Amino acid sequence: MPVFLQNVLVILLAAYMAWDNGTGNQVTGNWPVIIGMLVGLIMGDVSVGLVIGGTLQLMSLGVAAIGGSSIPEYGVATIVGVFLAIRTGASTGTAIAVGLPVGMLTLQFDVIMKIINNFFAHWSQRLLHEKKFEKMDLVFYLTVFCWMLKYVIPITLVVLFGTPIVKAVLHIIPTWFTNGLTIAGGMLPVVGIGMLLRYMPVKKYLTYLILGFVAAAYVKIPVLGIALIGGAAAYAIYRHNAEKLTQQSVAATENDVQDDEGDDFDE
Amino acid sequence: MSNNTQTETNNKLTIKERKNMFRRWIFFAGLGYNFESQQAPAVAFSMRKALRKIYPNDDEYIAAMDNHYKYFNATPQMGNVILGATLAMEEKDGIKSKDAVQSLKTSLMGPLSGVGDSLFWILFPTIMGSIAGYMALQGNPIGAIIWMAIYIGLYWVKMWLFNLGYTSGTKLVTSLGAKINVFTDAISTMGLMVVGSLVSTVVKVYTPLKFQTGKVSLSLQTEVFDKIMPGLLPVCLAALVYWLLGRKSWTPTKIILLIIVICLAGSFTGILGIAK
Numbered sequence: 440m441p442v443f444l445q446n447v448l449v450i451l452l453a454a455y456m457a458w459d460n461g462t463g464n465q466v467t468g469n470w471p472v473i474i475g476m477l478v479g480l481i482m483g484d485v486s487v488g489l490v491i492g493g494t495l496q497l498m499s500l501g502v503a504a505i506g507g508s509s510i511p512e513y514g515v516a517t518i519v520g521v522f523l524a525i526r527t528g529a530s531t532g533t534a535i536a537v538g539l540p541v542g543m544l545t546l547q548f549d550v551i552m553k554i555i556n557n558f559f560a561h562w563s564q565r566l567l568h569e570k571k572f573e574k575m576d577l578v579f580y581l582t583v584f585c586w587m588l589k590y591v592i593p594i595t596l597v598v599l600f601g602t603p604i605v606k607a608v609l610h611i612i613p614t615w616f617t618n619g620l621t622i623a624g625g626m627l628p629v630v631g632i633g634m635l636l637r638y639m640p641v642k643k644y645l646t647y648l649i650l651g652f653v654a655a656a657y658v659k660i661p662v663l664g665i666a667l668i669g670g671a672a673a674y675a676i677y678r679h680n681a682e683k684l685t686q687q688s689v690a691a692t693e694n695d696v697q698d699d700e701g702d703d704f705d706e
Numbered sequence: 707m708s709n710n711t712q713t714e715t716n717n718k719l720t721i722k723e724r725k726n727m728f729r730r731w732i733f734f735a736g737l738g739y740n741f742e743s744q745q746a747p748a749v750a751f752s753m754r755k756a757l758r759k760i761y762p763n764d765d766e767y768i769a770a771m772d773n774h775y776k777y778f779n780a781t782p783q784m785g786n787v788i789l790g791a792t793l794a795m796e797e798k799d800g801i802k803s804k805d806a807v808q809s810l811k812t813s814l815m816g817p818l819s820g821v822g823d824s825l826f827w828i829l830f831p832t833i834m835g836s837i838a839g840y841m842a843l844q845g846n847p848i849g850a851i852i853w854m855a856i857y858i859g860l861y862w863v864k865m866w867l868f869n870l871g872y873t874s875g876t877k878l879v880t881s882l883g884a885k886i887n888v889f890t891d892a893i894s895t896m897g898l899m900v901v902g903s904l905v906s907t908v909v910k911v912y913t914p915l916k917f918q919t920g921k922v923s924l925s926l927q928t929e930v931f932d933k934i935m936p937g938l939l940p941v942c943l944a945a946l947v948y949w950l951l952g953r954k955s956w957t958p959t960k961i962i963l964l965i966i967v968i969c970l971a972g973s974f975t976g977i978l979g980i981a982k
Contacts, residue, residue, distance in 0.1 A: 497839040
């Protein structure tokens with residue numbers, strides 16, 4: 440694939456990712472492993488895309504944008520990392536080390552866009568009151584266009600100017616620094632895991648947390664197998680609790696009937 | 707009021723128009739997100755066409771639409787249920803339902819997002835992400851492809867949720883609410899098992915430090931930590947991060963930066979090394 444076409448497709452992918460990730464559609468979302476695969480496909484080296492995407496995926500597990508909160512843009516980091524790794528031949532560690540800061544800076548665009556959108560929202564409502572109903576859709580599409588810019592701007596800059604800069608920087612960075620970032624890549628998944636645990640009923644189901652750990656650390660069962668065991672446990676617990684729930688509601692209605700009868704007797 | 711009967715015969719939406727509303731929501735839910743009314747612009751966008759048919763009268767239309775420019779925030783996949791129920795109410799009662807619609811929206815978005823966020827943003831991406839991420843590290847794209855395929859399939863699940871909201875409306879909270887909670891509660895055991903396994907497999911902390919006493923050298927990692935428990939250091943790190951996250955002054959971003967600084971310092975001094 441010619442270099443120019445690759446550049447255009449990577450920028451288009453960034454635009455699509457911004458759109459998809461902002462909706463309930465989520466076919467690619469900004470999940471690093473999927474985006475990494477797609478960038479790899481565009482750039483002509485799927486395996487590099489998968490390795491960088493997979494690494495970033497594990498790093499980002501559980502670091503979710505709940506309720507519209509702001510988190511590093513791992514999808515953008517993936518596009519930047521895979522693009523530069525294939526163009527410059529940088530290692531996985533270096534690619535991630537360059538991609539992550541871009542992902543963190545992109546976060547600032549996200550905040551700016553959410554502020555600008557406020558203006559669009561008021562404009563749209565003003566049109567409603569002026570009875571210019573058709574224009575309301577246009578304003579919304581304009582918002583969507585601006586929303587895409589939050590990924591398109593940083594990715595375009597990287598695509599246009601990134602390669603020579605990264606090549607130059609690669610000569611300067613000392614080994615301990617890139618090693619340090621590779622080590623950080625191994626340790627960072629812990630943040631996502633910590634956040635997941637904060638959202639989950641850890642105290643209620645501590646048993647399963649420990650079981651999962653033992654199954655992986657001592658028995659060495661692969662994660663898919665552990666997920667299946669977990670699924671079995673979940674099914675059993677669901678059946679148990681659902682039965683309890685129906686019994687409760689049956690008991691509740693029976694009580695209601697008895698209460699009614701009691702009232703009748705009192706009268 | 708002949709005008710009134712006129713609107714009542716016209717304002718029933720066809721299946722096609724309802725699906726159109728659903729698509730306008732699901733493909734645009736979070737776009738237009740702002741800090742003041744959050745997802746409201748997308749709600750207004752998705753309801754606009756359907757409500758125009760329900761309210762041919764301009765003033766009623768404006769009043770009804772104003773409602774949908776008010777604060778709204780829900781997991782997009784779950785917002786369907788709420789908007790479906792809203793649509794049914796407005797179709798049935800017209801502008802009289804204005805206040806009821808608003809209170810339905812505000813009362814449903816909390817509980818449904820609680821379920822939706824943990825399912826669609828935490829549990830499912832964690833499980834799929836760890837499986838697909840692992841496969842990808844070995845150069846295998848199947849995990850990522852399956853993930854995409856499942857998410858495409860979810861389109862019909864979301865459509866079903868939308869129809870559920872439309873047909874059962876307000877009854878939904880009471881009849882389904884408890885059952886959905888039982889479901890999320892149960893499925894979080896699956897999530898916790900996966901998370902438990904991730905601590906030992908995904909988190910990598912390795913120290914190349916060795917103690918030298920005369921001719922005997924003792925590797926701290928393989929002969930001390932690994933002997934006590936496999937994954938001892940990752941478990942300690944996870945416990946520390948879990949504790950830090952519970953403190954108000956520590957945001958995830960700060961913790962990420964802290965870890966990067968520790969790793970750079972560890973690499974510089976040789977206390978930390980790249981895990982084998």
